[in-house]
Amino acid sequence: MEINGVYIEDTFAEAFPIWIGRVLITAATKRWAKIAATEATGFGTSVIMCPAEAGIEKYVPPSKTPDGRPGFIIQICHPKKKGLEEQMLERIGQCVLTCPTTAVFNAMEDADEELKVGFKLKFFGDGFEKKDKLGDRTIYKIPIMGGEFITENKFGIKKGVAGGNFFILADTNATALLAAEAAVDAIRNVNGVITPFPGGIVASGSKVGASNPKYKFMPATTNHKMCPTLKGVVEDSELPEDVNGVYEIVINGLTEEDVKEAMKQGILAATKVKGVKKITAGNYGGKLGPYQIKLRELFE
Incomplete structure (x- = not known):
C-alpha cells in the first residue's frame, strides 16, 4: 500500500493500557496558562525512566472554561493509579500552584474513577483554605502570596491507551x-x-522488546536497526539504502479510536512531504499490550 506515493509497511503499532488524568489549567493570560502547562508536563516523555508520561493536549478559549479565562488541557499518564495520583499532586502542587494566577479543574469526562487530588492539595492552605462552589464544581480557594489558587476537589481518571506509534523514514534527516x-x-x-x-518527536527510539542486562542503570538502549549511521555496520539494519533520516512519533490517548485517528492524520501529513520513503511502526510481536493498531487498516 502507498499513501501519497509513500510505502506503508504491513505491520502494526503495539499499544498498552495506562491510567490517564486530564487537567485543565487556566490563568489570567494565555501566556501564563501555557507556562504552567509546560512546566507540569516536563520530564514526562516515557515511563522507561520518567516518573510519568505527560503532555499538552490542547488550548481552551475563555468561553469554554469554568472561570472564563484562557487555559490548556494536559494529560498525565501512569501505569498505576497510586502512581498517577502522586504525579498529579506533585506536578500540580509544584508546577501550577507556584505559577502566577493559575487555577486547575477536572477535564476528564466519563471518568472510570475519581482521585481526591484537590482535597489533598488544599492542605497547602494550612487551614486558611475555603471550600466553595463554582457552578456545579466543588472547589477550594487556597490563599497564596499571589492572591488565591483555585483547585477542583476531585479529578477524574480513566484507563487510556499509550504507545501508539509510527516511524517516518526519509531520504535525509x-x-x-x-x-x-x-x-x-x-x-x-x-x-x-x-x-x-x-x-x-522521538529522535532516539529504543530497542524494541529488549534490554541490555550489562547496563542495569540503562533500561533501554538504541534501536540500532533504525540508525542511519549503522547502515553497513550492523547486519540486521532495517533501513533501505536511500533512507538517511528516521523519526518516531509516539501517541497516548483517552481511547483506542483517538489514538488511531491521531496516527492516521499524522501519517497523512508526513507522507505529503517530498523525500519521505516509508512509514512503519514498532511492536513487540504482540507481547506488550492488547492493542495492535495496523497501519494499513487506518486507511481502509
Missing part, C-alpha cells in the same frame, strides 16, 4: 524532521491525545 513536524501539527487537531516526547 532534514526531510524526516520536516515530515515529523508536519505529523505533530496534524495530530494537535485531534482531541483526546498527546505526543509526550520533545516537540512530539
